[in-house]
Amino acid sequence: MPRILITTDYLRPGDEVDARLRAHGHTTVHAPMVGRRDPEQLVAVLDGIDAALVANEPLTADVLSRAPRLRAVVRTGVGYDSVDIVAAAGLGITVSNLPGVNANAVAEYTLGLLLASARRLVQSAMGVAAGNWPREDGHELRGSTLGLLGYGAAARAVVPLARAFGMRVLCTTGVPEKERADPHVRFVELPELLAESDYLSVHTALTERTRGLLDASAFRLMKPTSVLVNTARGAVVDEQALADAVRAGRIAGAALDVVSDEPLATDSPLRGVDGIVVYSHLAGQTAEARTATGLEGAAEVIAALAGQPRFAVNAHLLKTH
Numbered sequence: 276m277p278r279i280l281i282t283t284d285y286l287r288p289g290d291e292v293d294a295r296l297r298a299h300g301h302t303t304v305h306a307p308m309v310g311r312r313d314p315e316q317l318v319a320v321l322d323g324i325d326a327a328l329v330a331n332e333p334l335t336a337d338v339l340s341r342a343p344r345l346r347a348v349v350r351t352g353v354g355y356d357s358v359d360i361v362a363a364a365g366l367g368i369t370v371s372n373l374p375g376v377n378a379n380a381v382a383e384y385t386l387g388l389l390l391a392s393a394r395r396l397v398q399s400a401m402g403v404a405a406g407n408w409p410r411e412d413g414h415e416l417r418g419s420t421l422g423l424l425g426y427g428a429a430a431r432a433v434v435p436l437a438r439a440f441g442m443r444v445l446c447t448t449g450v451p452e453k454e455r456a457d458p459h460v461r462f463v464e465l466p467e468l469l470a471e472s473d474y475l476s477v478h479t480a481l482t483e484r485t486r487g488l489l490d491a492s493a494f495r496l497m498k499p500t501s502v503l504v505n506t507a508r509g510a511v512v513d514e515q516a517l518a519d520a521v522r523a524g525r526i527a528g529a530a531l532d533v534v535s536d537e538p539l540a541t542d543s544p545l546r547g548v549d550g551i552v553v554y555s556h557l558a559g560q561t562a563e564a565r566t567a568t569g570l571e572g573a574a575e576v577i578a579a580l581a582g583q584p585r586f587a588v589n590a591h592l593l594k595t596h
């Protein structure tokens with residue numbers, strides 16, 4: 276009877292996901308994890324586990340090598356940079372994500388950050404809470420330019436929402452041209468995206484190519500009135516360079532749902548910078564998205580243990596081992 280570890284904190288014993296896995300003859304082990312994950316803790320909970328349904332746990336080569344029964348890892352989300360997929364492939368472990376499962380939630384949240392930034396809603400509410408009555412002008416989204424860095428499912432879902440607000444949409448992506456079918460998006464190279472965007476929204480995966488992509492040189496190309504929005508991966512942004520750019524007025528501000536080290540460190544350069552607002556990684560966290568993610572994750576675990584994963588991100592690597 277395969278044992279399934281579940282670390283995603285919103286999945287609970289007795290819920291629909293648990294019931295579905297048990298109905299397929301699996302035993303579930305719940306070990307919800309939040310905050311920073313200790314590698315030794317991960318090794319301990321992976322003992323005797325055949326498959327894992329996980330959040331952002333750092334499944335390194337060392338951790339994976341110490342889980343001899345593990346055959347499948349499924350991320351309850353889209354990003355999988357926390358898992359060493361090469362090492363997993365070498366050990367015969369499939370690694371899957373759930374592409375597009377929370378795209379609508381992320382898209383709506385992105386528009387929320389755009390509106391909050393344009394109208395300085397957080398600053399206004401904080402001012403009132405402090406006993407003041409701030410009346411600073413905001414900006415309308417209509418007529419402004421939204422730049423999308425990446426063109427995955429969430430970015431695609433942002434497009435009609437942004438256009439409903441009257442925004443012009445540009446995009447930089449590595450997606451093949453045959454998959455760029457939206458006539459309402461103009462695809463440009465990164466320098467033009469940076470120079471033209473009033474709001475730059477990050478939707479790209481974290482890879483060695485994109486790590487630190489938005490650095491000091493990138494911020495120098497942006498408008499002094501522009502705002503950075505990030506709902507993808509924190510490490511795409513050089514956080515010290517961002518803090519410096521906002522303080523110096525090279526860009527106007529940033530709304531960050533993700534940071535490179537979560538929770539936000541007490542000594543993070545992002546703290547105390549007027550114009551930078553950090554949220555607690557909530558873009559994909561809606562009741563609807565959580566339900567869909569849990570059920571899709573359970574289905575992928577079942578498929579992977581049957582040798583037929585639908586979304587294995589390291590399938591090409593498994594074939595070489």
